Amino acid sequence: MTGRGYAIWFGAAVLALLLACAVAVTIGPAEVSLTHVVGSFAQRLGLSFGEAVPPLIDSIVWQLRLPRVLTAAFVGAGLALSGAVMQSVTRNPLADPYLLGLSSGASLGAVCVVILGVSFALPAAAFLGALLALFATLSIARVGGTITPARAVLSGLAIAQLAAAGTSFIIFWAAKGDSYREILNWLLGSVAGSTWQSVIISGTALLVVGIGIVLSATRLDAFAFGDTSAASLGINVNATRWALLGSVALLTGAMVAVSGSIGFVGLILPHVVRGLSGPGHRRLLPLVIVCGALFLVIADTLARTVFDPRELPVGIITAFIGVPVFILLIKRKRSAVWG
Amino acid sequence: MSSRARILLVGLGASAALLLSGCAAAAPPAPTPTIPPVLNASYPVTVDNCGTSLTVTSAPERVVTIKSSATEMLLALGLADRIVGSAFLDGPLPSNLADTGANLNVMSDFLPGQEAILGLAPDFIYGGWESNFSADGVGERAALADLSIGSYVSPAACKGDAMPDPLTFDTVFSEITEAGDIFGVVPEADALVTSLTDDLAALEPVTTDKRTALWYSSGTDTPYVGAGIGSPDMIMQAAGLTNIFHDVHDTWTPVGWESIIEANPDVIVLVDATWNTAADKIANLESSAATQGLDAVVNKRYIILPFASTEAGIRNVEAAASTIDQLAGLSK
Numbered sequence: 001m002t003g004r005g006y007a008i009w010f011g012a013a014v015l016a017l018l019l020a021c022a023v024a025v026t027i028g029p030a031e032v033s034l035t036h037v038v039g040s041f042a043q044r045l046g047l048s049f050g051e052a053v054p055p056l057i058d059s060i061v062w063q064l065r066l067p068r069v070l071t072a073a074f075v076g077a078g079l080a081l082s083g084a085v086m087q088s089v090t091r092n093p094l095a096d097p098y099l100l101g102l103s104s105g106a107s108l109g110a111v112c113v114v115i116l117g118v119s120f121a122l123p124a125a126a127f128l129g130a131l132l133a134l135f136a137t138l139s140i141a142r143v144g145g146t147i148t149p150a151r152a153v154l155s156g157l158a159i160a161q162l163a164a165a166g167t168s169f170i171i172f173w174a175a176k177g178d179s180y181r182e183i184l185n186w187l188l189g190s191v192a193g194s195t196w197q198s199v200i201i202s203g204t205a206l207l208v209v210g211i212g213i214v215l216s217a218t219r220l221d222a223f224a225f226g227d228t229s230a231a232s233l234g235i236n237v238n239a240t241r242w243a244l245l246g247s248v249a250l251l252t253g254a255m256v257a258v259s260g261s262i263g264f265v266g267l268i269l270p271h272v273v274r275g276l277s278g279p280g281h282r283r284l285l286p287l288v289i290v291c292g293a294l295f296l297v298i299a300d301t302l303a304r305t306v307f308d309p310r311e312l313p314v315g316i317i318t319a320f321i322g323v324p325v326f327i328l329l330i331k332r333k334r335s336a337v338w339g
Numbered sequence: 340m341s342s343r344a345r346i347l348l349v350g351l352g353a354s355a356a357l358l359l360s361g362c363a364a365a366a367p368p369a370p371t372p373t374i375p376p377v378l379n380a381s382y383p384v385t386v387d388n389c390g391t392s393l394t395v396t397s398a399p400e401r402v403v404t405i406k407s408s409a410t411e412m413l414l415a416l417g418l419a420d421r422i423v424g425s426a427f428l429d430g431p432l433p434s435n436l437a438d439t440g441a442n443l444n445v446m447s448d449f450l451p452g453q454e455a456i457l458g459l460a461p462d463f464i465y466g467g468w469e470s471n472f473s474a475d476g477v478g479e480r481a482a483l484a485d486l487s488i489g490s491y492v493s494p495a496a497c498k499g500d501a502m503p504d505p506l507t508f509d510t511v512f513s514e515i516t517e518a519g520d521i522f523g524v525v526p527e528a529d530a531l532v533t534s535l536t537d538d539l540a541a542l543e544p545v546t547t548d549k550r551t552a553l554w555y556s557s558g559t560d561t562p563y564v565g566a567g568i569g570s571p572d573m574i575m576q577a578a579g580l581t582n583i584f585h586d587v588h589d590t591w592t593p594v595g596w597e598s599i600i601e602a603n604p605d606v607i608v609l610v611d612a613t614w615n616t617a618a619d620k621i622a623n624l625e626s627s628a629a630t631q632g633l634d635a636v637v638n639k640r641y642i643i644l645p646f647a648s649t650e651a652g653i654r655n656v657e658a659a660a661s662t663i664d665q666l667a668g669l670s671k
Contacts, residue, residue: 030598063629193561310587311593
């Protein structure tokens, strides 16, 4: 694709994201007029716009919808970016934080903090959980041979199931009554409880880790041609691989800490975007970030509006969309992945 | 032999001995019923219970009760001596039943499994929820019937076609009458229904200032609230409150905070359970930036009800009366 073609796609994606966020903030179970939404923003920015916005309407816009939309955007971006990096570093088109068990590991870490009261900051515990899960998955996959994509996915599946069982056990054991609903939120993923704190956690992680990763785009390109060619380009293969995977664990941990384990964003977005940007990471990564954000903002808006006033965990929506795409992917890449 | 292996063997031996003695003694002996022989019921009694036909040929003598609603029902009917075990209770007994229920054999705070139940050699299991009767719970109803163990689910908790829509006090009272027939205590059941009917008629619901209410049961990110056709709506109506989620066709439902803030209810009814206290919910409402501006939160217009009084059963009238009392005491 030409540079100009990419620029158009990127611009369109950014516009679509801004538009989706704007629409998401204006729609919801409560009827809030556009004037009030704009008024609420203006008020917070110290501007005056028409009549004063009633305090409760203001809190719907400013304390519920905006933090939720921004959290969804950051989490979607972070998960999609994590997926893209994992797919390149492991040269496995099926790699993503969810399939390789990182999300479940992070959930387990987060739930340990929330329920058992282990004194450890939530995102740090989630990061630790993600890192341990990643380490376990890759270790199992390596037993008795090289890591093939299929082995990695199967190991990830086992680790994800183990961590999910651990999460369920802790909630089941520690809590009583209707705690199964909390289990569902962690296992299926949801951004329903987002606050400004969630925005700060997910936003900071995306900014700090995301910039680091985007700056490593050239190294990721080198990985695409295999370890030997990467080494011949002067890259310390092992150190770089672990630094990148560690960054992914950090990013995933922060995202899971605020949203539980949302699946399929990290898996399908990089594939869809690669079709537009080509395989080069300097183009792929920025577009993946924007499209991941766009995807989760739309999915979460559906989750909270389709069955108004009831809510669905957003992970259900991403699975409904993600699994058919996943099947297409397996069909198209059969020889490459399973061969 | 390692000490661990030795302990294991000793344990096995002890279990085997227990097993053998258990076989020899068959079932533990039934306690001598202190209730006078049943004279006032006509057996067999046949009822349709949540779509399952139940025939009782004589008054059950060894009953296991699951959940507070079922346990309190039997205690209120004076059947404490026939309860051989209770489990999954939602909170302490109300003061008027505390004495009669003082010697309850509480098996577990959770739902026990089939073996634990069968070990008590019950002839009847009375459950508060239909889901209590599952293979990984106390056992499926058909399987229990094969063991000659009768089973009964509080009809208010029936799911599917048998679900009361909406639940009314008549349904609640008819459960008392049905229990009277099944357990052979018709006069006691009639007296209880009469007394509760009188109490219900004596309620003076809030009418002057129509108040809208949220029934906040549990949950923080996604609150679980009382919807339009279950006991929450029934109790709120009896107290003169208008449920802001009356139009949702369900008993309870998960909703988003946004809908609650939009409705801005006048009062918030908080269910107090040991596993999810009213104090926790108040702390959550008052600390969250999104909800601390609600009228009910600003003015602390909270109604607090014990969980066990809010599930369909003999304490719903009391819950409605308590709601009215608490409403009277709230600041405007």
